[in-house]
Amino acid sequence: MEPLLKIEKLVSHIGLFTILHDVNIEINKGEAVVILGRNGVGKTTLLKAIMGLVKSKSGTLEFENKNIIERPTYEIARKGIGYVPEDYGVFDLLSVEENIKIAISKKTTSIEDKIAYIFDLFPDLKIAYKRSASTLSGGQRQMLSISKVLVNENKLMLVDEPSKGLAPIIVERLARALREISKTTTVLLVEQNFALACAVGSRYYIIDEGRTVKNGKVQDLVKDSNLQKKYLGVT
Amino acid sequence: MDIFLMLLINGLAEGALIFLMASGLSIILGLMGVVNFSHGTLFLWGGYLFVWAYTNSNSFILGIASAVIGTFILGALLEVLFVRKTYGKVTAQILITLGLMIVFTDLVRLIWGATPLVVARPDFLAGAWRFGGAVIVHYRIFLIAVGITVAIGIQLLLTKTKIGMIIRAGVQRSDMVEALGINIKIYFTLVFTGGAALAGLGGALFAPLVGGISSGAGMSNQVLAFIVVVIGGMGSFIGSAIGSVFLGLMGALIAWYVPQLAIVANVTLMAIVLTFKPSGLFGLAVKK
Numbered sequence: 001m002e003p004l005l006k007i008e009k010l011v012s013h014i015g016l017f018t019i020l021h022d023v024n025i026e027i028n029k030g031e032a033v034v035i036l037g038r039n040g041v042g043k044t045t046l047l048k049a050i051m052g053l054v055k056s057k058s059g060t061l062e063f064e065n066k067n068i069i070e071r072p073t074y075e076i077a078r079k080g081i082g083y084v085p086e087d088y089g090v091f092d093l094l095s096v097e098e099n100i101k102i103a104i105s106k107k108t109t110s111i112e113d114k115i116a117y118i119f120d121l122f123p124d125l126k127i128a129y130k131r132s133a134s135t136l137s138g139g140q141r142q143m144l145s146i147s148k149v150l151v152n153e154n155k156l157m158l159v160d161e162p163s164k165g166l167a168p169i170i171v172e173r174l175a176r177a178l179r180e181i182s183k184t185t186t187v188l189l190v191e192q193n194f195a196l197a198c199a200v201g202s203r204y205y206i207i208d209e210g211r212t213v214k215n216g217k218v219q220d221l222v223k224d225s226n227l228q229k230k231y232l233g234v235t
Numbered sequence: 236m237d238i239f240l241m242l243l244i245n246g247l248a249e250g251a252l253i254f255l256m257a258s259g260l261s262i263i264l265g266l267m268g269v270v271n272f273s274h275g276t277l278f279l280w281g282g283y284l285f286v287w288a289y290t291n292s293n294s295f296i297l298g299i300a301s302a303v304i305g306t307f308i309l310g311a312l313l314e315v316l317f318v319r320k321t322y323g324k325v326t327a328q329i330l331i332t333l334g335l336m337i338v339f340t341d342l343v344r345l346i347w348g349a350t351p352l353v354v355a356r357p358d359f360l361a362g363a364w365r366f367g368g369a370v371i372v373h374y375r376i377f378l379i380a381v382g383i384t385v386a387i388g389i390q391l392l393l394t395k396t397k398i399g400m401i402i403r404a405g406v407q408r409s410d411m412v413e414a415l416g417i418n419i420k421i422y423f424t425l426v427f428t429g430g431a432a433l434a435g436l437g438g439a440l441f442a443p444l445v446g447g448i449s450s451g452a453g454m455s456n457q458v459l460a461f462i463v464v465v466i467g468g469m470g471s472f473i474g475s476a477i478g479s480v481f482l483g484l485m486g487a488l489i490a491w492y493v494p495q496l497a498i499v500a501n502v503t504l505m506a507i508v509l510t511f512k513p514s515g516l517f518g519l520a521v522k523k
């Protein structure tokens with residue numbers, strides 16, 4: 001079976017700086033894969049490169065067997081890739097409702113059900129629905145950011161550190177939500193919260209200095225404290 | 236009291252004209268990040284197209300329509316042929332829009348000559364009411380009405396339509412709008428040409444107010460519009476509306492009571508706003 005997303009020898013740069021030097025990742029349909037690595041190794045840049053928000057110089061970036069390097073971001077998104085960025089990407093000038101409405105793609109059906117599902121998952125958003133998004137707390141922004149992707153039937157969901165800045169109880173709820181989502185959608189999750197990463201992902205890749213240096217099953221990584229220490233700084 | 240009323244009308248009419256320029260300039264800057272120095276040229280072209288069409292056809296409506304449609308097309312050409320190639324490159328934008336300003340201002344001189352063109356107000360707007368020491372010019376009331384209508388129209392477009400939603404979102408984060416599968420470039424073109432047409436309308440309405448148009452009119456009005464953008468906060472439609480009214484009223488008061496301060500006042504106002512609120516009165520605190 002061909003992978004849903006295939007990344008080979010990817011080199012990407014921001015301005016004059018090469019940030020990704022050699023990234024190799026394959027994700028099959030239905031999988032939940034986590035990207036791990038210390039601060040500043042290029043995890044966020046990788047997700048941006050997939051979305052076309054960061055330019056790639058060489059290598060392969062294929063989604064459903066089609067090259068997506070050099071494609072504009074909106075075309076990549078329309079192929080069915082949802083992106084939850086590290087800094088939430090919530091539109092402050094819009095209400096919570098508008099933030100969700102603007103995200104609904106033309107292909108999406110049964111919108112009412114999707115919104116009901118979101119309210120069920122994040123009751124906070126139901127309460128704040130008519131409010132300006134600028135009034136949301138950090139955690140609520142994260143919920144909104146994820147919801148904007150959940151209203152559509154995506155083939156692949158890219159999620160960047162959803163646990164950042166969230167209270168442990170919300171992280172737990174998030175873990176449940178992501179596990180739930182990963183039953184129906186392929187998920188690529190960047191996460192430094194090791195517990196959350198383990199709860200959601202079945203396979204992992206470790207990035208170090210812009211290179212994928214290790215990959216395997218999450219359950220093996222849990223047992224391998226040397227590897228954790230070497231690349232993740234987990235003690 | 237009658238003098239006060241007159242100054243109020245004068246100021247609001249002035250504000251309405253500034254607003255037609257500043258609203259487009261502000262949204263273009265906020266959404267596209269483009270400091271558009273060619274905006275004043277579109278105002279100028281609006282003025283000349285209006286005078287040309289109005290003088291030849293004797294129809295005020297046809298004159299306005301020519302200005303709006305002409306500058307809409309001109310704006311589209313500028314965006315597609317030049318401005319589009321400079322997104323994200325601020326220096327290139329400044330150079331290209333300044334260059335366009337110079338070239339298209341000279342083109343006006345080439346086509347219509349260097350001497351100012353004269354135009355009268357149409358008969359149905361030519362009158363004035365007099366009472367006490369005050370003169371209320373009908374044409375100014377008309378300008379205020381147009382300004383209010385346009386402001387309400389844009390506000391409805393921005394708040395009640397999907398297009399408006401995308402523009403408001405794009406002002407803050409155009410990259411995230413793209414990541415939702417929306418081709419923001421289309422909206423860039425739309426906003427740029429819409430802003431061009433508004434500037435053109437401003438130029439068209441300006442000419443009968445002052446009795447004619449000369450090739451320097453674009454630049455002086457552009458400066459006022461830039462001051463409004465700084466005061467109101469870039470990308471803020473409400474800010475540009477309030478800033479324009481404020482600048483217009485202040486201009487009318489100062490011109491009446493202390494005309495020697497006319498030039499200093501605007502710049503001082505801008506400096507004060509920048510000192511206490513660098514993002515402008517209604518600017519976004521955070522920018523991409």
Ligand SMILES: Nc1ncnc2c1ncn2[C@@H]1O[C@H](COP(=O)(O)OP(=O)(O)OP(=O)(O)O)[C@@H](O)[C@H]1O
Nearest residue numbers: 014015017019037038039040041042043044045046
């Ligand atoms: N605009 C930029 N110009 C130059 N270097 C940049 C720029 N943006 C990011 N970088 C660098 O690229 C590297 C990778 O950044 P990235 O955000 O992808 O890291 P990350 O793995 O997501 O880190 P974190 O875990 O802290 O989020 C960092 O060293 C960062 O300093």
Ligand SMILES: [Mg+2]
Nearest residue numbers: 043044045086
């Ligand atoms: Mg990151």
